[in-house]
Amino acid sequence: MHDLKDLRTRPDYYKDKLSKRDKSLVLLFEEILKLDQQKREIQAKADELRKKKNDIADEIGRSKDNKDKVETLKKEGTDVNSKLAEIEKGEMDLTHKLIEKAMWLPNIVCDSVPEGEDETKNKEISKWGNPRIENWVKPHWETGIKLGIFDFERGVKIAESRFTVLSGMGAKLERALMNFMLDNAATKGYKEIFPPILVNKDSMTGTGQLPKFDGDFYKCENEFLYLAPTAEVPLTNLHRDEVIPLEQLPVKYCAYTPCFRREAGAASKDTRGIIRQHQFNKIELVKITSVETSDKEHEELTKDAEEILQKLELPYRKTLLCTGDIGFSAMKCYDLEVWFPSQNTYREISSCSNFGSFQARRTNIKYKPNPKDKPQFVHTINGSGLAIGRTLAAILENYQTEKGTVLVPKVLQGYLGGAKEVS
RNA sequence: GGAGAGGUGGCUGAGUGGUCGAAAGCGGCAUCCUGCUAAGAUGUUGUAGGGUCAAAAGCUCUACCGAGGGUUCGAAUCCCUCCCUCUCCGCCA
Structure with a gap:
């Protein structure tokens, strides 16, 4: 398993090294980068909604005496939750896919390792x-x-x-x-x-x-x-x-x-x-x-x-x-x-x-x-x-x-x- | 296999629905202080992921209180399933 952050900062290094093991690994690598990109995007959206959800919950805690306000906020919370549920499903899905793929990526070999197919x-x-x-x-x-x-x-x-x-x-x-x-x-x-x-x-x-x-x-x-x-x-x-x-x-x-x-x-x-x-x-x-x-x-x-x-x-x-x-x-x-x-x-x-x-x-x-x-x-x-x-x-x-x-x-x-x- | 108890930060241990990432103590780190040592004072101290940044620092967001689900606007706290640990009984190399 590699450090995903490192993978995306210097993709050319990894592609070069991986292709020395097996050319087809470059395709897998690119797939992983793409999944990583998608995963980060959806995570940002989910984080944002989770923040909103937390803010609403806190606000209810603070305004317990104001019944009307609480009711309004509860509704808002329910709305946020239904949106969040959908996005979280996608987030989980992508995360699993990403990890599963990344687990199939072999280690990078040392420079001293000779190149060759068999x-x-x-x-x-x-x-x-x-x-x-x-x-x-x-x-x-x-x-x-x-x-x-x-x-x-x-x-x-x-x-x-x-x-x-x-x-x-x-x-x-x-x-x-x-x-x-x-x-x-x-x-x-x-x-x-x-x-x-x-x-x-x-x-x-x-x-x-x-x-x-x-x-x-x-x-x-x-x-x-x-x-x-x-x-x-x-x-x-x-x-x-x-x-x-x-x-x-x-x-x-x-x-x-x-x-x-x-x-x-x-x-x-x-x-x-x-x-x-x-x-x-x-x-x-x-x-x-x-x-x-x-x-x-x-x-x-x-x-x-x-x-x-x-x-x-x-x-x-x-x-x-x-x-x-x-x-x-x-x-x-x-x-x-x-x-x-x-x-x-x-x-x-x-x-x-x-x-x-x-x-x-x-x-x-x-x-x-x-x-x-x-x-x-x-x-x-x-x-x-x-x-x-x-x-x-x-x-x-x-x-x-x-x-x-x-x-x-x-x-x-x-x-x-x-x-x-x-x- | 049967009965019971329990799993919270590096450790000990509080916390039974709202400002708790989590009191307190210990440990660690930093600074200061005392002639050395011992002791003391103050501060600081989790992990992972994202954003910002040329990068680091910093700032910021999210997640994590055995694991996974559920209830709720809100869960360490309530419910369900699983895993693990401990005690007693049974069985057994």
Whole structure:
């Protein structure tokens, strides 16, 4: 959500920026400006009538003894009210339309974000590790089935496709990854949170999932609750409608949560394996910062996520998403992509975004830069640190031996009673 | 699930139909004062939207007393619905 006042003061700036994301957004923008104009006009009329109404009421209060005068004024009041009712209806109508449209406007991207229509225009920032290129490496699902740690059929039996059962060492590895990542985040000063996994509509709207992406999420029938698609939603909304004292910034949270996504638009993508599931586990890192430090904190959060991959010794690369690939609410976003030998390619395992004040406006989270200042909106930042299922899949490929067993990364061995190999 | 109580500004808390955006206290901010500290004096202090203005300041209008409706010329105050909190009882991991 943008500041409407700013929108109308420098429309050319917004049109230019929005068109870089998607040309059709300019039309939406112009529609919003027009609605804003109409809304302000009708509001002026309504305000005027409301003033008249108040004046009449006050006048009656003052002239209680004069019966004739009161009667006349009452009639006048009734007249004003009937006019006002009509205008207020239009006012409400326009306000709703305006807000509804404005909620569909994505964030403005940073100048540093490369222009481009799709992921092919993302910019590679760096690479880490040596990707193994060996044609005998089996896809993670084959190894997982062979080792008896994935059970795809029973996942489907219990739920439906894109649900998988982890068993034995599979379950243990998942839990070891969870603990390792949370422990690592703790050393970086992130406070661990265990939030509700079901979240309400206000929360989903606050972080930008709604209204645009309704349909991508599971929702409870007859309830106003959604299954959170990411812990970003509950964590950021912890501070909705709050003014955070300056000395508490930056606020840093981490959380393990299961995440639920319908994957509605991904019908034929990644149907095999555990890369794209309806339910997956994730450690999320969230920061709430002042405007001045947000850029620096974003870089650091990304490094915190990278460090997990480095400690797990998984080769990865870091890309800066282009205007056509970056998320709705983000103004700048790095993706971390881990190497998958069986696919001979890098696949996304973390997405670290700076949202600027975009989410803060929707969630109404503020801080005072100085005690005397008026509260202003914070910046919010978040990233996966990391997606656990994808990390497990990457381990099954990058740590695979020619025998078909899987070595346990050093940093996880302590979480698994010293186990060095899954066979 | 049953019974009751309640939701007012950053906080505490008054206000049961008219000049209430809301007393009082606390806190915050500013100035002054006392050799420092503690204390004291005075003033000031909500949010959002609109108008005016080149812009800011200022001025001004409107809305907001959990949310949404209703009654009335006029609602924090009366009526209805919903949400939330607390207490007791029941049930339960």
